Amino acid sequence: MxxxxxxxxxxxxxxxxxxxxxxxxxLFGATGVSDEVPAALQRTxxxxxxxxxxxxxxxxxxxxxxxxxxxxxxxxxxPVAGAVIAALLAGESGSLPELAAGAIGGSTALMSHLVKAxxxxxxxxxxxPFSNVGMSVVEDLGVAGVITFAIxxxxxxxxxxxxxxxxxxxxxxxxxxxxxxxxxxxxxxxEEKRLAGTGGSWPDG
Numbered sequence: 495m496x497x498x499x500x501x502x503x504x505x506x507x508x509x510x511x512x513x514x515x516x517x518x519x520x521l522f523g524a525t526g527v528s529d530e531v532p533a534a535l536q537r538t539x540x541x542x543x544x545x546x547x548x549x550x551x552x553x554x555x556x557x558x559x560x561x562x563x564x565x566x567x568x569x570x571x572x573p574v575a576g577a578v579i580a581a582l583l584a585g586e587s588g589s590l591p592e593l594a595a596g597a598i599g600g601s602t603a604l605m606s607h608l609v610k611a612x613x614x615x616x617x618x619x620x621x622x623p624f625s626n627v628g629m630s631v632v633e634d635l636g637v638a639g640v641i642t643f644a645i646x647x648x649x650x651x652x653x654x655x656x657x658x659x660x661x662x663x664x665x666x667x668x669x670x671x672x673x674x675x676x677x678x679x680x681x682x683x684x685e686e687k688r689l690a691g692t693g694g695s696w697p698d699g
Contacts, residue, residue: 497587497595499652500530501580503644505599506655507637508576509606511555512568513548514634515579517541518641528645532582555630558618562676565611576603602659609662615676616669 507515520541523531534540554564580599581592610633617625636658644651666673 499648502652503655505576505602506606509603512572512575516544532586556627572607573600573604612666616672619672
């Protein structure tokens with residue numbers, strides 16, 4: 495069977511939480527649940543690092559504004575992780591060239607990452623922290639559920655991931671005004687910090 499569905503699903507999930515994908519796939523492979531997981535992801539050191547970074551993300555992802563800073567820092571990390579995981583999966587199965595798999599996984603991860611980052615910006619326009627916690631929990635459970643499902647039914651999981659990606663893009667477009675409001679607030683905070691550091695003040699209006 496072609497590895498494309500699993501590559502696409504892992505790319506989508508990596509754009510949301512790459513560390514969770516590495517950890518889950520590695521555990522599935524190490525415990526013998528799946529024989530399609532590359533040996534590189536099953537290594538003990540990889541699992542330990544992925545677990546530690548997953549815990550860091552689990553905390554940062556639930557704090558307003560900190561989550562957006564974390565997302566910004568992972569704009570490169572998540573797509574690269576998606577591409578690497580996809581290439582490893584392709585190399586293990588031999589049914590898809592690794593370069594093509596990397597392109598699919600990386601581009602899908604980038605799109606889902608942008609959806610996540612945009613949604614979080616919109617959520618951060620709300621003053622209460624519960625929205626962030628709720629969104630983070632839903633994302634973590636979604637990644638865990640879809641990746642687990644993909645191990646047993648990769649085609650159906652890929653369809654679910656594709657639908658979620660499309661719905662996410664539509665949601666971000668719908669929340670565009672709130673995202674712009676978040677960006678204005680962040681720019682204003684940066685300007686306030688700059689002025690405070692230089693001893694300046696806002697011009698009189």
